[in-house]
Amino acid sequence: MRHLRILWLGAAVMLTACQRPGDAPAGPQQASLLPPDQASAHVIAAAPPAAHTAASVAGSLPAPLAPIRAVGTDEAIKPFDFAGTSGGIGPAVCRFDGLQLPPGTKVYAAGGYGGAAQAFQIDQSGHQATRMDVAVNQPSAPVVLMLGSYEPTVWNVGWSPGTRILAVLVSGYHRQVINGLPSGVPRIVSTRDNHGACPSFSLSGDRLDSLNSAARLVFGRNVDMVFPARSGKVLVSESGAEAGRWVTDRAAQAAESFRLADAPLAGEAGLEEAVRKGYLREATPADVRDWQMAAAAARGPGDVPPVYGGTKPRPIGMYHAYVVLKPFTLPAGLYGAHSATFFVPKGLPRPKGTLGHSTLYDFNTLSCAGVACWH
Structure with a gap:
């Protein structure tokens, strides 16, 4: 063969x-x-x-294909948002092309876990947006900034007259937006969600060991000073002095202008809105008793010895407790003190979205989901 x-x-x-x-x-x-x-x-x-x-x-090659052209005039095309609402695609290479730092330039890092909570979302991470106000007062030397936040954050940047901001590098987990800088100031936004090429760095608590390595890679030198944010504000000034007045770019927008369209309000504001629109009603002790009786009947006596004096059902907290009235999507940001309790009556579907630290009792399946359930 x-x-x-x-x-x-x-x-x-x-x-x-x-x-x-x-x-x-x-x-x-x-x-x-x-x-x-x-x-x-x-x-x-x-x-x-x-x-x-x-x-x-x-010995010749066929003629190359003609480039793709839009049909008709420019009015027939629109931007192609390949990255959806994640904040765009991160840089393929982590560098500022053509940026040369003058002698004496200061490398400042500022930020924290998140800024001041906002009642809206700027991405589809399931986390409500935060706002961070950054005021830079360093007229004696040029400045480059390294800004970092875990939560989705709108960075509002202002500066004192005479301060020169040469470039801004932003790291984060969820979407980050720079607001207030003139368009001519180069910036890199490299986050986990946009798969950016830059190394991530953190300014949360004492987790600062990634800052210098990132600064050396991008700016060729270590960080001169770290400025932790408090309550959504951070003053970037080695002297600690505030300026007599602050300025920002004329085109700066309100933080809410970056709100993700059609997303419900986040946190407690979203719960209140759901009540106003008839998706939820506040739960009563009677709703809790109905659940406890139905759950006990579904479990049956089981192979459990009797308890003298009887047993009491596990208490269910009434803080932010609601009954679902019709299909809806849970608001983002239901974590910690913003968590809630939901009862889903028989015949209604479970709400969509992320429970966070909340708990849901479903009469359809007599099952519990969330942090307060026994597992």
Whole structure:
């Protein structure tokens, strides 16, 4: 069989060499170039166009394809948002092209876990947005900033007259937005959600060991000073002095202008809105008793010995407790003190969205989901 394959390959080469460029095949060719033991596959192979064959023989390549053009005028096209609402695609390479730091430039890092909580979302992370106000007062030397936040954050940047901000590098987990800087100030926003090329760094608590390595990579030197944010505000000033007045870019927008369209309000504001719109009502002690009785009946006595004086059902907190009245989506940010309790009556679907630190009691399945459930 091996000798037959060698003979077959030689014959195929000779047939190809003997074919003249101008010869056009009579039609689709049967898979006659297959080895004899595979000829039963009957694969149909269409011959290339005669013009391409001639060009190949002449030693030239076919003409390249024309670039894709929009049909009609510019009004027929619009931006293609490949990254959705995650805040765009991060940089493929972590560098500021052409940026040269003058002697004496200060590298300042500022931020924290998150800023002041806002009652809206700027991405689809399930976390409500935060706002961080950054005021820079350093007129004696140029400044580059390294800003970092875990939570989705709108960074409002202002500065004192005479302060020169040369560039801004932003790190985070969720979406980060720079607001207030002139368009001519270069910036890199590299987050976990946009898969940016820059190394991540943190300014939360004592987790500062990633700052210098990131600064050396991007700016060629260590961080001069770290300024922790408090209550959504951070003053970047080695002297600690505030300016007599602050300025920002004329095109700066209100933080809420970055709100994700069609997303419900976050946290407690979202719960209050759901009550106003009839998606929820506040739960009563009667709703809690109904759940406890239904759950006990579903469990049955089980293989449990009797307890003197009887047993009491596990208490259910009434803080932020609601009954679902119709299908809806849970607001983002239901964590910690903003968590809630939901009762889903029989016949209604569970709400969509992320429970966070909340608890849900479903009368349809008599099951519990969330942090307050027994597992």
